[in-house]
Amino acid sequence: MITEFAPAKVNLSLRVGALGEDGYHPVDSIVVFADWGDALTVTPSDALSLEVSGPMSQAIPGGEDNLVLRAVRLLAQASGQDAKGNISLVKEIPAGAGLGGGSADAAAALRAFNRLWELDWPLDMLAGLGSQIGSDIAACVWSQPLRMTGRGERIRLIDDWPDxxxxxxxxxxxxxxxxxxxxxxxxxxxxxxxxxxxxxxxxxxxxxxxxxxxxxxxxxxxxxxxxxxxxxxxxxxxxxxxxxxxxxxxxxxxxxxxxxxxxxxxxxxxxxxxxxxxxxxxxxxxx
The missing domain is CATH 3.30.70.890 (GHMP kinase, C-terminal domain)
Known part of the structure; x- marks a missing residue:
């Protein structure tokens, strides 16, 4: 059993530019992460499944649009693995709250399956992969103080930062x-x-x-x-x-x-x- 913490993401600052031709807004944001959030647990299985519980579970979409399942399938495709595993997600972060809950969960799934499948991919590889399906996922893969630019996929870690x-x-x-x-x-x-x-x-x-x-x-x-x-x-x-x-x-x-x-x-x-x-x-x- 592998467990990953999915902390809430908070934008201490968020500058936004005009909509670009690529359909995205450029952003410039200082991001930090809370000591509170969701918890994701993965166990081996012959199929891919997701069970969601917790006080904020009722608003989580299921099926193919679920960002956690999309992240796992993307990692499986990129690494040549079969998309298999039982996922248990305990939701504490409200949906549509500006706290990156879905992105945090997807990032936690990438880290968890990276461990389950023994891929040994570094976080920057997982972040690059996650940015293909969500602008905040790269930041959430790192889950530490950082500055994100571009559409969110460009990450500069901030090492000297207090609690x-x-x-x-x-x-x-x-x-x-x-x-x-x-x-x-x-x-x-x-x-x-x-x-x-x-x-x-x-x-x-x-x-x-x-x-x-x-x-x-x-x-x-x-x-x-x-x-x-x-x-x-x-x-x-x-x-x-x-x-x-x-x-x-x-x-x-x-x-x-x-x-x-x-x-x-x-x-x-x-x-x-x-x-x-x-x-x-x-x-x-x-x-």
């Missing part, structure tokens, strides 16, 4: 990525690419998420989440992740984070509130 206590808040609304980018295209903002330098929090303060305004136009409750986080004590950075609707705040310590979590839960008991840590060092050991 940050943070709070993820999702209002229970699923926001599809396509409509957010379509809204963005009505008035694209193609500012200069963000380059981290100096103090991390200070550098991130001058960055932004270009999808915030279009996402808020589609799901106005995102504004409420951002306001709720900003109203807590001592948030050092408040922002939306990805295309929404999850937002986050970074705090100076876990006590401040936990106090903020309690305050938001009291006012908004129907929201999903996740006290987490943005990991500074990858928890993935390449095999």
């Amino acid at each position: 940050f206590p943070a709070l993820l808040v999702n209002p229970g609304v699923s926001v599809a990525t396509g409509p957010v980018f379509a809204k963005f295209d009505e008035a694209p903002q193609t500012g200069a690419a963000f380059r981290p330098q100096g103090d991390l929090i200070g550098a991130l303060q001058v960055a932004t998420n270009d999808l915030t305004a279009p996402a808020c136009a589609i799901a106005p409750v995102i504004d409420d989440v951002l306001a709720a986080l900003a109203a807590t004590k001592d948030p050092q950075l408040v922002r939306m992740s990805g295309s929404g609707a999850t937002c986050f705040a970074i705090y100076p310590d876990e006590a401040a984070r936990d106090a903020a979590a309690g305050a938001i839960r009291q006012v908004q008991p129907g929201w999903h509130v996740f006290p987490i840590v943005f990991r500074g060092v990858s928890a993935i050991t390449p095999t």
Whole structure:
């Protein structure tokens, strides 16, 4: 039995360019990963199967469109293996939340089957393969602080990065990525690419998420989440992740984070509130 952790992906910054002729938007994003997410377990089998459980399992599509199964079949084709194995996926990350849940699961599947089939492929090979079916999968294969550019497939790892206590808040609304980018295209903002330098929090303060305004136009409750986080004590950075609707705040310590979590839960008991840590060092050991 092989188990892989599929951590939630968070965009600390996300610059987006105008739609290109290839049908993709160029992006420039600083990405970190939480110490919280999904868990994927693989066991040998004579066929390929997927069983999904957990609190967020109801929104996961099955069949040929499932990103986990697509990733396994792609790896099997590329490596000359038979696509066989039982996959058990425990879903904690909400769907349509801007946390890269599907991409994280697909990336975990690539790592797990790389081990199951004893391929010994390095992570950069798995990342390149995954980028063929999902723009965020390459980043999720690495699951450590990084900068991604292009359409997400160009990865530059960031080695000197501390842990940050943070709070993820999702209002229970699923926001599809396509409509957010379509809204963005009505008035694209193609500012200069963000380059981290100096103090991390200070550098991130001058960055932004270009999808915030279009996402808020589609799901106005995102504004409420951002306001709720900003109203807590001592948030050092408040922002939306990805295309929404999850937002986050970074705090100076876990006590401040936990106090903020309690305050938001009291006012908004129907929201999903996740006290987490943005990991500074990858928890993935390449095999």
